[in-house]
Amino acid sequence: MTFDRLTYQPGTRFGVARLSSLSLLGLMAAAGCATAPSSGDPMSLPSPTMSMMAPSPDPRVGLRAGWWNAGEAIWNLRLVSTTRPSEKFTNASTPGDGRLTNSDLAFTSNIAFQGNYSGWQAWDMSNPSRPVMRASYVCPGSQSDVSVYKNLLFVSHEATSGRVDCGLQGVQDTISRDRARGIRIYDISNIAQPREVKIVQTCRGSHTHTVVTDPNDRDNVYIYVSGSAGVRHHDELEGCSGGTLEENPNTAQFRLEVIRVPVANPAAAAIVSSPRVFNELMAPPRRTEPVDTTGGRGGRGGGGGMAPPPRPRTGPNQCHDITVYPEIGLAGGACGGYGLLLDIRDVSNPKRIGAVADSNMSFWHSATFNNDGTSMLFSDEWGGGSAPRCRSTDKYEWGADALFALRNNQLEFKSYFKLPVPQTRFENCVAHNGSLIPVPGRDIMVQSWYQGGINVFDWTDPANPKEIAYFDRGPMDSTKLVMAGHWSAYWYNGYIVGSEISRGLDIWELRPSAMLSQNEIDAAKTVRLEYFNAQTQPKFVWPASFVVARAYLDQLARGNGIARDRAMAVASALTSAERMSGAGRNTALMQLASQLDGDASGAADAMRVRKLAGVVRELGGM
DSSP: OEEEEEEOOTTSOOEEEEEEHHHHHHHHHHHHTOOOOOSSOGGGSOOTTSOOOOOSSOTTTTOOOOSSSOOEEEESEEEEEEEOOOGGGOOTTSTTOGGGOEEEEEEETTEEEEEETTEEEEEEOSSTTSOEEEEEEEOOOSEEEEEEETTEEEEEEOOTTOBTTOOTTOOOSSSOTTBOOEEEEEEOSSTTSOEEEEEEEOTTOOSEEEEEEETTEEEEEEEEEEOOSOOOOTTTSTTOOOSOTTTOTTOSSSOOEEEEEETTOGGGOEEEEOOOTTTTOOOOOOOOOOBOTTSBBTTSBOOOSOOOOOOOOOOOSSOSEEEEEGGGTEEEEEEBTEEEEEEOSSTTSOEEEEEEOOTTOSSEEEEEEOTTSSEEEEEEOTTTTSSBOOSTTSOTTTTOEEEEEEETTEEEEEEEEOOSSOOOTTSOBOOOBEEEEOOTTSOEEEEEOBTTOEEEEEOSSTTSOEEEEEEEEOOSOSSSOOOOSEEEEEEETTEEEEEETTTEEEEEEEOOBTTBOHHHHHHHTTOOOSEEBTTBOOOOOOOOOHHHHHHHHHHHHHTTSSOHHHHHHHHHHHHHHHHOOHHHHHHHHHHHHHHHHHHHTTOTTHHHHHHHHHHHHHHHTO
16 A cells, blocks of 8 residues: 655655655654653753654645535644634625635734725634624725724725725726725724724725834834725826826836824824835846646736737836834835835835845735844745645745845845645635744744645745644635635734634644744743734844743754753753742852853854853843
8 A cells, every 4th residue: 555745845846756654654653753842851852853744645635625614734733713704704605705805914912903805803812712703894995904003903995996984885986086095094992993083095005004113203103005006096186197207207106105193193194205115126037927727827817819019017116015124124025026125214215225036936925024134035926816826736936935044135045935735726825924933043934825724834044944833724615716715824922813814713822843842832922012913023022031941942952052961951950940049049040051151162053052041141130
């Protein structure tokens, strides 16, 4: 008896390898003992010899299709809850109805705001196993990306059918003052009774937006608007006009919009600048598009007849999404055919300081920095999220992440990372939204892949990213492609929260494994955020604690960063010190920190030993 195992290697298509039943049983047994308990017990330290192989054959292959009863596969995660949308946002007769598409997430306190093309919902996650609806606000406009800041909620609107009064009848006229395209601002001081305070209308609407804080301006918060729709007629919104820069120096294309929102008076929010960060960008390199068996080429559809004469190709005229990292004064712009690096130290006037292009990348979608600001990731939403890009016939580079080292404001390509398992032709699957998980000493990220589910991967070494956990459901339909899957998956205060386009809200917890210890998970949980927007990256800072120290020690043991017997001795010393109190504890910890300083000089992972010593020293000074 033999089994097929699907393998996925960079730069190639999926291949099929044959494993004997004995080999498979051996791998399954190894995977079964991958869980690594970790605590103060020195014997629980991770070992470099522990198996880190994923289950084989991959259980994500061949999952049963269905809306509410699809098959599921999970590895190194625990599904805490799945909550269906409220009745207003569920179409029982037409699953995958684009008007009721769940979109992005934002968080404040215990509330998760979930955008939807027809409005937004607010979920109370005080009990993650049973989220409770606190608000269900209908206001069509798409795609209703959401962000929060203190008592304010910001929602993107781009659809030409969106109305100022949130009416369901849409807008029929080509030019209408009833049309709402831009940013809606709500006062959510009373979440049960949200109050709209302002619509900031923009020439191209708002496909996405990014909240930006200025450390030198506590009275205002700023919003970078990424609008990708056509330019509105000037009779509908004064000051709007289109065309290229050569044709029209005032064109609403080739620019961002920056909105300033006075926190104490959000009704006074207004556009304060329109920086042209795309100036002088040449057309990005082309790539060879695959034939799309679902229709057309590259997910864009096909057609007969003679093609019109080609127009001169230009660089991008808008960003799809911008991720800001205020702590380091930088932003990453995923902008059509480019990944941009922006200087945002002058928040109202971001400036382009770098740009990268790649013929393997079709549609630069979003960006993520690592916590140290030394690496950067761009995702590629090839096909706009509506096409299958994870089939066995799709190359690894298509619809993947591109990982870069960031040095002196220069981006150096290192590798690609893609969901390492094939999906069917009936599953829209491509890289989409995710965020860092605050494990000290490592760059770990959770990411959504639409109907490819979600996965967690380590990109501490951007040249060698590795998957360490996943969750997947079968397709919505086994006979045709129906839009569904996870739009986004973000870490927030100890949990991973996912917005499922058609199925609602999912919440998971990480489980310990050979690749991620319980100490590392618990250390991540020591980082608590008052609010979180994935496009506004916070600087993670870990409070000194024994669990953070043990997280570093687990990493040293797993990676042979120090000798095994020395790692066990340090673990014993930490346990002994934790049982002490007062001056005795402080003295023991200071002595251990000094010993670790000495260990660093001969350690294989000196930097991590120094980080461990720093935490121990800080504990000893408490």
